[in-house]
Amino acid sequence: MLNKTPMWKYLMVFFVLAVGALYALPNIFGEDHAVQISAGRNTTVTTQTLQTVEQSLVDARIDTKRVTMENQQILVRVKDSESQLMAKEVLEKQLGGDYYVAMNLAPDTPSWLASIGGEPIKLGLDLRGGVHFLMEVDMNLAMSKALEDTVTSFRTNLREEKIRYRGVRQLDDSVEVQFRDQETLDQGLSYLKSRNPDWLFEEEDNLVVSAKMSQQKVLAIRDYAVKQNITIMRNRVNQLGVAEPLIQRQGADRIVVQLPGIQDTARAKEILNATATLDFRLLDTEHDVQAAVAGRIPPGADLVKDQKGVPYLLQKKVMMSGNHIIDAASSLDEYGRPQVNISVDSEGGNKMSLGTKGNIGKPMATVFIEYKPLAERDKNDKPIFEKVEQIISVATIQSRLGGGGFRITGVGSPQEAQNLALLLRAGALIAPIQIVEERTVGPSLGQENIDLGMQAIIWGFVLVLAFMAMYYRGFGLVANFALAANLVLIVGVMSLIPGATLTLPGMAGIVLTVGMAVDANVLIFERIREEMRDGRGPQQSIHQGYDSAFSTILDANITTLIAAIILFAIGTGPIKGFSVTLAIGIITSMFTAIVVTRVIVNAVWGGKRIDKLSI
Template sequence: MRKTTSKPKYTWQILVIIITVIILGLNAIPTFYGSNNALLVSAVNPTQSLPNTQKLRELMQQQQVNVEQIIHAESESKIVIEGNDETLIQAQAHLKNTLGDDYHVRLGSQSAAPTWLQGMGMSPIKLGLDLSGGVLFVLEVDTDKADQERLNNAKDEALQIIHDQTLRGMSAKLPSADSAGGNSATNSDTSANNESSINLHFLSNQASQVKAMVHELQLRLPGIHYTQTDERSGTLAFTDESKTTFHHEIMAQALTTLRGRIEELGITEAVTQRQGQNRIRIELPGVKDPEQAKRIIGATASLDFYEMAPNGTVGAKAFTDENGRRLRVAPKPIFTGSNIENATSGRDEMGIALVNLALDSIGGKKMSDFSRDNIGNPMVTVFSEYHKNNADEMVKSSKVISVATIQSQLGNRFSITNLDSPQAASDLALLLRAGSLDAPITIVQQRTIQASLGQENVSNGIMALAIGLGITLVFMGLWYRKLGLIANTSLLLNLICLLGLMALLPNVVLTLPGIAGLVLTVGMAVDTNVLIFERIKEERKRGRSNFLAIETGYKEAFATILDANVTTMITALILLSIGYGPVKGFAITLSLGILTSMFTGVFVAHVLTSLVKPQITITQKELKA
């Protein structure tokens, strides 16, 4: 058949292909090298110097651990070691015992790629929980308990207003308090509603005063509603709309706080997302110390700062300190842990553990005003957390961790002293930096996947991908001959680009279903070439030249290819938005695979076909096929 030649006109397309393949190819290379185990050493006190390289090497040699390299950064040292997870954990225990409580020793990893690739900021694809091993937590946020706490705070606010406005004869109580005191002012048919309401009692001649008190309470707590039940009582309750908004805020705050705690633990590939109405799913790939993660993630700690309550204070709270003294504090705290911007652990002049706090502008002003007016008076710091009792009920326990006398006016920086240990100070500082949880959480599921099982999943997934890719390459080469070689070239470039794109983009994690997405991407990429090549055959059967058949084939098949990929992309995006865990991993790989398949299957293959079309002849035998 006559060969058709054409003038070169693909200069910019060739440049785009070369630049794209080089960038994504370089990003894909570190994935083939994998990662090595590493220990991360950081100081409890940021001003404390880190151990030098020689000392760290000697400590590892004592455990007969081979050190590949030690990387020093500003705030931590990374010891890259040879060996399995058991060796890593033994080395961590030895470092902890030797360095003491002044240093944190965490487990981590380091890319095994050449230094020049690491210097360019390129790293392997982040592996999900099922491929690298790690821990899965499913947490349940107790929104009912949060509602009770919110209602209790509303009762304290109501009592404070009643006290400030000297409304004698008026009281606000929760239903449990009423039943304990034998008050039967409410009807029995409203007992269900009273579980989430405040009972307000007043004198029959206080109607106008009740209205003023409720108005002031609604200004302080938007969303609370008042209903009068008879001439001497009424109920205060939050509206359903307010409860729904509050629950959304509670879940959003829990997600933000948990992500902050995970970042403080140094875990960068974690997946934290809402699951259902009031559950949170946390995947921690590569975590080899699940107890540390459980202790920090599952903590529901909060910190409040109170002034001592004078005798006769309405609604005063009572706490017991470590010496057994009973302390009565004001109903409302001066400020809470939500006003803390930063917290660091350290030691005072006597070597006793402490936590240095930095407050935001609101907390700093409250602290400045309070300390200015209360020099010589004590301030009580109360640490609270939720835990389950023997009846498997969530209860709140509080303890006084500090009673300090204010010596002078304070600003937005001060310290909490007399803590039990440096570890306790470090954990408290971490929780305060990451934020406290307004609602208690419970770990309802915990699953640990060993790294050996993850490695087996990787091997099986790669084998499945290799078999699928090999069969596809052979079929395309035998069925389409020279055009098949172009299809195979674009297919290999597709995989390289996809791996590079996954390594380049942040927050993209490869999971076992993600490997299934890779296999599916191979099929989709080949499908693109099959549509184009079959269209080219049809054009040749109509008597068109090779050049016109190829150009028409790519042009006419593009609309069909685009429709197919757009519909698949819509499905992938839906899975990505509502799915979690394995479903999300599959959706990420599928959506990125669609983009790379369009690029290599249409753009790259078209350019390659046009460049080599003088050498492409479609025989009558191939047309019949």
């Protein structure tokens, strides 16, 4: 008999709708006003910190919903924005500048739901509020750093080939190599050209060879500086607990950063202004540190202090910079001492192998370098940065390092090893960045956008429900149930996808899919009516209506899905948000309009002897 649904299809529909409803459920619980405490570079969050936070809030008579510590962060949930602001001020005063204290919004999802991955939809900046920055990469320092690396590379290459030279020095936009005689110059020039095809070499007077970057090399360095900075900034923001940031390129040397949910602009700047690099350098053990402190710093050395202010004398030559690090993890060695295991790329492994080859047993320092912007600017109105160096680790080279990685020992405590690994994983910025534009979107404006968007969805939903119920009667009610299920599935899928973020244009995409979802049922129902007018029975009409309309519905939705994919591929910002919800809505509406309605229609009218249909 026609229009009988097998049991497996009932179970499949029930399972899909149940899972969709389960993962859409977190969105009804809302969010709490919260204060987030995380450690600075020289501190850690411990149970003692948690006790200090709780006692400070009790003393200030600030009511809290709950205070929790997880992933080296403390989250204080309060009842309203006024308590949130008071808690932030109290904790900043109590904890001092060693900790980051930021206002945030935290999901109020029940623990049992969170334990299975249930989280509310991530809201974009236009809906949740937050901060927007436009940042500029200092290309002058990027080019200068590339020249420094080239000087080291040229020296290493010539030594490996045993080609004698007098010196290698860096100029404003080139590198000069001076040789001892014409024979070594010819050998060195030929070898450097073969190893560096993207450099332009020119022989000058006094046995000097000048090397300049080709235009392609300059463009490649600039492009790499921006892309690498984007990657590193995303890692830092993610590891510091900022959910779903938007970090993307704008133009040749600028980066757009949006941090939804962050209400504290100063906190966001703390995260983004950590424009640091890492260098690995040998200690200068041949000269007196105290003499250097007194002002007699030997040539080829630098005086750098550690986190406690203890001075060290370091060789100027950099063995390897932090931009070669791929991954880092803390662990314990065979004696239970903390260490950091580091993975590097092939170029970094080669540099570290050559640098440590003849220095086994000597101390090596990991130097943390920050570029802090000064108040004044240069003649081109570009920011001027001050270089600040600090030693974060001194370890002894136990064996020749190289290959895919090595380890750092002598870190101190396991917590310090974890902090160092986090810093190394986050990576080193190729060049410092400067905030050139700052904009804050308040949570009240975001809430207004949400309210207006929800009104558009509700009104569109209600009007479509009313039309379908009046025009198609019983079948219209089936379509209305499918439409409601479609909305639940969209919300559930958006909540389930880690990278999906709902923006205001995304809400427009949901409104559009409401109309598109019902369009498929209109095609099916009109075809059923047409079959009945042609004299076919109810069961035959239902069967033919669904089968005949399927190809038309499929063609229409596939073409729209292709358009959504193209928008996602080439669009940015709001366009991507619209395309994501549109694509998800197309897929879920196909399922609900064809599969779900067919299952319900078969359950109500299928396999029975009936004379007419409520359509």
